[in-house]
Amino acid sequence: MLTNLDRLEAESIHIFREAVSESERPVMMYSIGKDSSVMLHLALKAFAPSKPPFPLLHVDTTWKFRAMYEFRDRTVAEHGLELLVHQNPECIELGINPFDHGSSVHTDMWKTEGLKQALDTYRFDLAFGGARRDEERSRAKERVFSIRSAQHRWDPKAQRPELWRLYNAKKGVGESVRAFPLSNWTELDIWHYIRRERIPIVPLYLAAERPVVDRDGMLILVDDDRLPLADGEVPQLRKVRFRTLGCYPLTGAVESTADSIDAIVAEILLATSSERQGRAIDHDSSGSMEKKKQEGYF
Amino acid sequence: MSATTAATDVEAYLDAHERKTLLRFITCGSVDDGKSTLIGRLLYESKLVFEDHMAALEADSRVHGTQGEELDLALLVDGLAAEREQGITIDVAYRFFTTERRTFIVADTPGHEQYTRNMVTGASTADMAVILVDARKGVLTQTKRHSFLVSLLGIRDVVLAVNKLDLVGYDRAVFDSIEREYREFATGLGVTSITAIPLSALAGDNIVALSPNTPWYVGPTLLDHLETVVVDDGAVDRPFRMPVQWVNRPDLDFRGYSGTVVGGVVRPGDEVQVLPIGSTARVQRIVSFDGDLDQAEPGQAVTLTLDVDVDVSRGDLLSSALEPAGVADQFEAHIVWMSDTPLLPGRPYGIKMGARSAVTTVTNIKHRINVNTLERSAATKLVVNEIGVCTISVDRPLPFDAYADNRDTGGFLIIDRLTNVTVGVGLVDFALRRSENVHWQSVDVDKPAHAVLKGHQPCVVWFTGLSGAGKSTTANAVERQLHALGCHTILLDGDNVRHGLNRDLGFTEADRVENIRRVAEVAKLMVDAGLIVLVSFISPFRSERRIARDLVAPGEFCEVFVDTPLAVAEERDVKGLYRKARDGQLPNFTGVDSPYEVPEHPEVHIETSGQSIDDGVRLVVEQLRRQGVLA
Numbered sequence: 001m002l003t004n005l006d007r008l009e010a011e012s013i014h015i016f017r018e019a020v021s022e023s024e025r026p027v028m029m030y031s032i033g034k035d036s037s038v039m040l041h042l043a044l045k046a047f048a049p050s051k052p053p054f055p056l057l058h059v060d061t062t063w064k065f066r067a068m069y070e071f072r073d074r075t076v077a078e079h080g081l082e083l084l085v086h087q088n089p090e091c092i093e094l095g096i097n098p099f100d101h102g103s104s105v106h107t108d109m110w111k112t113e114g115l116k117q118a119l120d121t122y123r124f125d126l127a128f129g130g131a132r133r134d135e136e137r138s139r140a141k142e143r144v145f146s147i148r149s150a151q152h153r154w155d156p157k158a159q160r161p162e163l164w165r166l167y168n169a170k171k172g173v174g175e176s177v178r179a180f181p182l183s184n185w186t187e188l189d190i191w192h193y194i195r196r197e198r199i200p201i202v203p204l205y206l207a208a209e210r211p212v213v214d215r216d217g218m219l220i221l222v223d224d225d226r227l228p229l230a231d232g233e234v235p236q237l238r239k240v241r242f243r244t245l246g247c248y249p250l251t252g253a254v255e256s257t258a259d260s261i262d263a264i265v266a267e268i269l270l271a272t273s274s275e276r277q278g279r280a281i282d283h284d285s286s287g288s289m290e291k292k293k294q295e296g297y298f
Numbered sequence: 299m300s301a302t303t304a305a306t307d308v309e310a311y312l313d314a315h316e317r318k319t320l321l322r323f324i325t326c327g328s329v330d331d332g333k334s335t336l337i338g339r340l341l342y343e344s345k346l347v348f349e350d351h352m353a354a355l356e357a358d359s360r361v362h363g364t365q366g367e368e369l370d371l372a373l374l375v376d377g378l379a380a381e382r383e384q385g386i387t388i389d390v391a392y393r394f395f396t397t398e399r400r401t402f403i404v405a406d407t408p409g410h411e412q413y414t415r416n417m418v419t420g421a422s423t424a425d426m427a428v429i430l431v432d433a434r435k436g437v438l439t440q441t442k443r444h445s446f447l448v449s450l451l452g453i454r455d456v457v458l459a460v461n462k463l464d465l466v467g468y469d470r471a472v473f474d475s476i477e478r479e480y481r482e483f484a485t486g487l488g489v490t491s492i493t494a495i496p497l498s499a500l501a502g503d504n505i506v507a508l509s510p511n512t513p514w515y516v517g518p519t520l521l522d523h524l525e526t527v528v529v530d531d532g533a534v535d536r537p538f539r540m541p542v543q544w545v546n547r548p549d550l551d552f553r554g555y556s557g558t559v560v561g562g563v564v565r566p567g568d569e570v571q572v573l574p575i576g577s578t579a580r581v582q583r584i585v586s587f588d589g590d591l592d593q594a595e596p597g598q599a600v601t602l603t604l605d606v607d608v609d610v611s612r613g614d615l616l617s618s619a620l621e622p623a624g625v626a627d628q629f630e631a632h633i634v635w636m637s638d639t640p641l642l643p644g645r646p647y648g649i650k651m652g653a654r655s656a657v658t659t660v661t662n663i664k665h666r667i668n669v670n671t672l673e674r675s676a677a678t679k680l681v682v683n684e685i686g687v688c689t690i691s692v693d694r695p696l697p698f699d700a701y702a703d704n705r706d707t708g709g710f711l712i713i714d715r716l717t718n719v720t721v722g723v724g725l726v727d728f729a730l731r732r733s734e735n736v737h738w739q740s741v742d743v744d745k746p747a748h749a750v751l752k753g754h755q756p757c758v759v760w761f762t763g764l765s766g767a768g769k770s771t772t773a774n775a776v777e778r779q780l781h782a783l784g785c786h787t788i789l790l791d792g793d794n795v796r797h798g799l800n801r802d803l804g805f806t807e808a809d810r811v812e813n814i815r816r817v818a819e820v821a822k823l824m825v826d827a828g829l830i831v832l833v834s835f836i837s838p839f840r841s842e843r844r845i846a847r848d849l850v851a852p853g854e855f856c857e858v859f860v861d862t863p864l865a866v867a868e869e870r871d872v873k874g875l876y877r878k879a880r881d882g883q884l885p886n887f888t889g890v891d892s893p894y895e896v897p898e899h900p901e902v903h904i905e906t907s908g909q910s911i912d913d914g915v916r917l918v919v920e921q922l923r924r925q926g927v928l929a
């Protein structure tokens with residue numbers, strides 16, 4: 001009898017193989033977080049003994065945690081994978097950052113625009129994303145294979161029905177496909193799987209003493225000297241971990257003593273807040289994720 | 299307790315969670331039966347509603363809720379912002395929850411217009427179904443419809459959730475009579491396992507704990523049942539099937555076939571047949587990232603290697619050699635239509651079955667099934683949310699099983715070839731014998747032989763445009779010119795063909811498709827005879843012009859768009875047809891109340907307002923030289 005994790009794993013592998021067979025220039029979006037780590041692990045499984053037949057694309061903002069960059073480069077080297085890093089040149093020129101321009105402009109310019117630029121530059125016709133349906137209510141209806149217009153827009157009214165194990169990845173001129181192999185995984189599944197498969201993840205997920213400042217209830221890690229400190233603001237050492245990883249000035253830590261995968265899974269089994277809570281971007285309004293998606297954020 | 303035993307306990311606890319199984323189920327109910335409330339309660343009771351989601355729920359309950367100051371659990375399962383604003387959901391949504399014993403994925407399909415389409419989609423991946431009935435209303439037409447669709451999609455296990463029992467005073471007699479009536483009906487549909495449970499989703503009776511309000515009920519609670527039910531779809535005992543998704547070739551020494559096992563168990567040494575070709579080989583290894591496996595069972599995604607070098611590519615079906623799947627190019631199938639553009643027999647569609655893509659046409663709609671009454675009626679097309687039993691013909695042989703034997707090798711998608719949208723799905727009933735018996739006659743005097751004798755290549759010159767655009771005039775002039783050049787030609791004119799060959803056809807969309815199909819086939823025969831065939835038909839639909847183009851070889855088709863603005867054609871109104879159409883005497887008249895789809899890439903584009911007839915003729919003849927039809 002296959003377990004829940006066995007079934008999810010097999011489904012994801014099936015999706016990877018189908019997507020690669022039905023596209024000409026696939027790419028995997030790699031954001032260095034735990035979902036990306038799981039997605040990469042599944043890609044390695046799907047095509048073994050071959051290497052995954054696509055490069056990884058990191059749409060970088062230059063504001064990720066230092067530990068993430070280290071982890072990224074180590075992972076890519078270890079598996080001998082091709083990594084493409086794209087940084088929106090316009091953002092570099094304008095020096096877009098979360099402090100002067102706000103989280104929403106920052107994310108929109110670096111990530112949303114950056115992603116579109118990268119996809120256009122390399123002419124990828126299919127991109128794997130690590131989104132899950134359980135992350136947010138609007139995601140519950142997103143398809144596994146989702147068509148984007150030539151302008152990268154998503155039309156929630158024109159979604160294709162998906163039945164059985166059959167996926168329709170056909171697209172018109174200029175259109176592209178987003179494929180989400182982790183659609184049916186929950187946060188808990190992800191952690192159970194990391195535990196079962198011993199998948200390496202960025203150490204920031206595990207609790208440790210770290211220098212943080214408290215900003216309106218969000219614990220922000222002082223990851224480098226770019227973080228402006230208010231007068232008299234002094235970083236404090238606290239035992240914290242991250243439930244989600246993004247740009248360090250926008251990602252809140254939670255106080256925790258969970259310093260092993262086992263401890264994290266146990267903590268989540270008894271958790272009282274969902275992972276997105278730590279991300280500043282979702283706080284505006286409850287339909288905001290969906291707006292982001294229509295604009296091409298994913 | 300020492301620190302180490304605590305750690306071991308945690309480990310054991312986590313290990314147990316890791317080994318949980320998954321149950322996928324679909325919930326079906328009419329509007330207001332309490333489906334959202336029920337799912338919301340399951341999520342809530344399984345304690346997997348996070349605090350911040352709860353906060354959002356409390357806020358939402360005040361704005362959109364129907365429960366006054368109380369939490370409205372139904373709002374937990376609501377979705378897209380626009381839909382939330384309107385208080386409705388219009389698609390399939392997937393919900394996730396987990397308990398100590400099992401993990402669940404719920405396909406939630408709301409009871410609105412797109413019901414058939416959404417339910418069929420949700421049921422296609424479900425292991426079982428929960429069918430909701432409002433205790434006050436009992437078994438309704440909708441209940442029967444849900445049960446029919448569930449059974450059509452091959453679900454054999456059903457929970458009959460008799461909800462809102464609080465509103466009938468927890469009356470046992472009400473529950474018993476609903477259960478009795480339902481069993482009688484559903485057994486006839488082939489639903490083999492039915493568990494009826496009396497519930498109140500709102501009050502929480504019999505959801506996680508047996509309720510003191512129903513002391514007469516001795517069965518399991520809903521959650522108990524969901525956590526323990528063993529759904530056996532029999533896949534393990536069926537013959538081995540694996541559609542090949544991807545050929546794995548890291549280097550010259552390794553050649554593996556990757557796919558998901560969808561039937562039976564496979565072990566090294568097993569003999570398999572490669573379909574549709576029919577060659578056989580033995581499985582050598584079952585390769586996985588974690589090392590070779592002794593066996594693979596249904597649902598596992600693996601890579602197989604074979605002992606001999608046979609030709610296998612994506613789309614082939616690896617199949618037990620003892621009990622191989624069938625191979626055919628004509629089928630009878632149930633088709634569920636999902637697009638606002640109707641299914642028309644004769645129109646070519648893409649099809650995807652297993653990992654194989656092909657082109658299909660529906661050759662006949664035997665009957666349509668009314669999902670409410672299960673009555674059959676005749677039909678010439680299927681509109682959105684209709685189900686029909688059809689015969690279909692595919693342009694190449696497909697390996698298959700009957701859907702009843704295997705969902706994965708008997709279910710297919712139907713895809714529009716222009717928009718690439720999934721417009722319907724099919725479930726194979728059986729193969730039609732005919733396909734094994736109709737063979738192509740090969741002929742000795744072939745096309746090149748005809749061409750040598752005639753001094754030019756054959757071709758279809760297809761004139762399309764509005765009525766009164768000038769198609770016939772241009773086509774006539776072109777024919778005169780070609781005749782003068784010594785070419786062998788024939789002119790097929792829409793009006794004339796309608797008097798003879800197509801006398802039985804009218805102007806409905808379906809008849810128009812058939813009209814063009816016949817003419818296209820006739821043109822193809824004449825091309826085989828070596829002629830230059832001039833066809834002058836309004837032919838308003840791209841997909842039909844595409845059929846005509848696809849019937850002949852590349853380079854043998856020249857599409858001529860005779861482009862006259864509607865206002866000009868209507869102004870001319872040589873045959874007085876526009877006036878009649880505007881008066882409502884000619885329904886479905888192109889340009890008036892039926893669309894004309896402008897050609898996207900015609901070989902020749904004649905704008906009659908700026909060009910003379912002779913200009914048009916010159917353009918066509920030049921193009922025919924470019925295509926190599928004329929020397």
Ligand SMILES: Nc1nc2c(ncn2[C@@H]2O[C@H](COP(=O)(O)OP(=O)(O)O)[C@@H](O)[C@H]2O)c(=O)[nH]1
Pocket residue numbers: 327328329330331332333334335336364372461462463464465497498499500501
């Ligand atoms: N009295 C009572 N009302 C219920 C019960 N279940 C649902 N309702 C109410 O029925 C209405 C429709 O419920 P909802 O879950 O939105 O129905 P849906 O359209 O099937 O999703 C709401 O006002 C619910 O509060 C029940 O068991 N007892």
